[in-house]
Amino acid sequence: xxxxxxxxxxxxxxxxxxxxxxxxxxxxxxxxxxxxxxxxxxxxxxxxxxxxxxxxxxxxxxxxxxxxxxxxxxxxxxxxxxxxxxxxxxxxxxxxxxxxxxxxxxxxxxxxxxxxxxxxxxxxxxxxxxxxxxxxxxxxxxxxxxxxxxxxxxxxxxxxxxxxxxxxxxxxxxxxxxxxxxxxxxxxxxxxxxxxxxxxxxxxxxxxxxxxx
Amino acid sequence: xxxxxxxxxxxxxxxxxxxxxxxxxxxxxxxxxxxxxxxxxxxxxxxxxxxxxxxxxxxxxxxxxxxxxxxxxxxxxxxxxxxxxxxxxxxxxxxxxxxxxxxxxxxxxxxxxxxxxxxxxxxxxxxxxxxxxxxxxxxxxxxxxxxxxxxxxxxxxxxxxxxxxxxxxxxxxxxxxxxxxxxxxxxxxxxxxxxxxxxxxxxxxxxxxxxxx
Numbered sequence: 205x206x207x208x209x210x211x212x213x214x215x216x217x218x219x220x221x222x223x224x225x226x227x228x229x230x231x232x233x234x235x236x237x238x239x240x241x242x243x244x245x246x247x248x249x250x251x252x253x254x255x256x257x258x259x260x261x262x263x264x265x266x267x268x269x270x271x272x273x274x275x276x277x278x279x280x281x282x283x284x285x286x287x288x289x290x291x292x293x294x295x296x297x298x299x300x301x302x303x304x305x306x307x308x309x310x311x312x313x314x315x316x317x318x319x320x321x322x323x324x325x326x327x328x329x330x331x332x333x334x335x336x337x338x339x340x341x342x343x344x345x346x347x348x349x350x351x352x353x354x355x356x357x358x359x360x361x362x363x364x365x366x367x368x369x370x371x372x373x374x375x376x377x378x379x380x381x382x383x384x385x386x387x388x389x390x391x392x393x394x395x396x397x398x399x400x401x402x403x404x405x406x407x408x409x410x411x412x413x414x415x416x417x
Numbered sequence: 418x419x420x421x422x423x424x425x426x427x428x429x430x431x432x433x434x435x436x437x438x439x440x441x442x443x444x445x446x447x448x449x450x451x452x453x454x455x456x457x458x459x460x461x462x463x464x465x466x467x468x469x470x471x472x473x474x475x476x477x478x479x480x481x482x483x484x485x486x487x488x489x490x491x492x493x494x495x496x497x498x499x500x501x502x503x504x505x506x507x508x509x510x511x512x513x514x515x516x517x518x519x520x521x522x523x524x525x526x527x528x529x530x531x532x533x534x535x536x537x538x539x540x541x542x543x544x545x546x547x548x549x550x551x552x553x554x555x556x557x558x559x560x561x562x563x564x565x566x567x568x569x570x571x572x573x574x575x576x577x578x579x580x581x582x583x584x585x586x587x588x589x590x591x592x593x594x595x596x597x598x599x600x601x602x603x604x605x606x607x608x609x610x611x612x613x614x615x616x617x618x619x620x621x622x623x624x625x626x627x628x629x630x
Binding site: 207241242253254255256257258259262263266268269343344345346347348351354355356357 | 420454455466467468469470471472475476479481482556557558559560561564567568569570
């Protein structure tokens with residue numbers, strides 16, 4: 205019996221489909237009536253732990269889940285000790301710097317020194333601006349980061365962009381890109397070393413079906 | 418024209434009612450169809466900024482909102498420079514230490530040294546355990562903190578308790594209390610000093626109706 209940490213939200217449906225293709229049926233977690241946070245697979249061989257996006261690497265790094273599915277953006281932001289096993293190919297998006305379309309800035313390096321940058325991903329943002337050697341004041345927000353430039357609190361944001369619709373709807377444009385992101389299969393390093401074969405079998409099946417997909 | 422930051426979620430309905438009683442009608446934010454994050458009051462004298470709980474003190478401390486309504490728990494956790502103006506009396510709950518009912522621990526000080534404590538409020542938890550002189554390993558979670566003890570990742574949690582139903586449903590019991598919380602009216606200190614009377618009038622009306630309520 206092993207445990208898989210699944211992120212609630214945008215990645216959940218694809219995560220459940222992927223496990224279904226390798227023989228683990230967690231589709232109960234998708235039922236609108238489901239309120240359980242721990243759901244056994246139909247075969248009883250594994251269970252799913254339904255947690256927030258940012259909590260997946262926490263449960264995997266402490267070994268409470270042996271495997272997990274989470275966006276690369278979350279792994280980059282939190283830097284927890286988990287093994288990054290397979291790029292699953294879904295949940296693709298990119299981390300971008302965006303500004304008001306009317307601001308005139310054309311790249312991150314053209315932003316004024318010490319300007320304010322709002323983000324949910326302040327660690328990623330800090331690393332990026334240090335790399336381009338531009339001192340900025342980071343403002344950590346928990347949601348609706350696009351309000352930063354709209355209210356005038358921040359000159360720029362660093363945020364995940366999937367379709368770009370939120371940016372467009374709010375009169376913002378991308379001026380730089382930090383990295384691409386997609387869903388990753390992660391594992392608890394010690395559990396992988398002590399594995400009797402069960403985890404390896406699942407990981408290999410996922411690798412195979414990801415390559416052929 | 419001034420701006421009021423309102424927290425989405427549990428406090429929103431009571432916040433809107435309170436402003437309505439002092440003459441500012443933001444009830445549009447409660448419409449299920451509302452997708453706007455900035456909503457003008459019916460009279461046009463103010464606007465509401467609809468943000469996450471934890472972002473209310475951010476917008477108020479930067480002066481993008483002159484007033485805000487947010488739980489005392491969030492103010493304690495983030496310690497941002499906002500003026501704590503009125504205890505609004507609604508949204509009451511308390512911050513507690515809870516453990517599995519079967520664990521046998523009867524108070525926070527009986528927890529083993531260096532045990533793991535999961536919380537969304539790690540700053541509050543850190544201050545509390547330092548005060549009682551018990552070294553613990555804090556695990557920051559973003560949601561469903563009750564999974565910490567259930568999965569065996571943490572021996573205790575520090576979390577907000579309103580009705581206690583979540584704890585009971587998950588076989589957890591409170592063993593200590595950090596503080597009581599309720600919704601607070603907060604203000605941007607500089608805006609309050611530069612106020613031409615508009616903010617003061619609203620604050621006084623809220624104080625009066627909170628006292629008589």
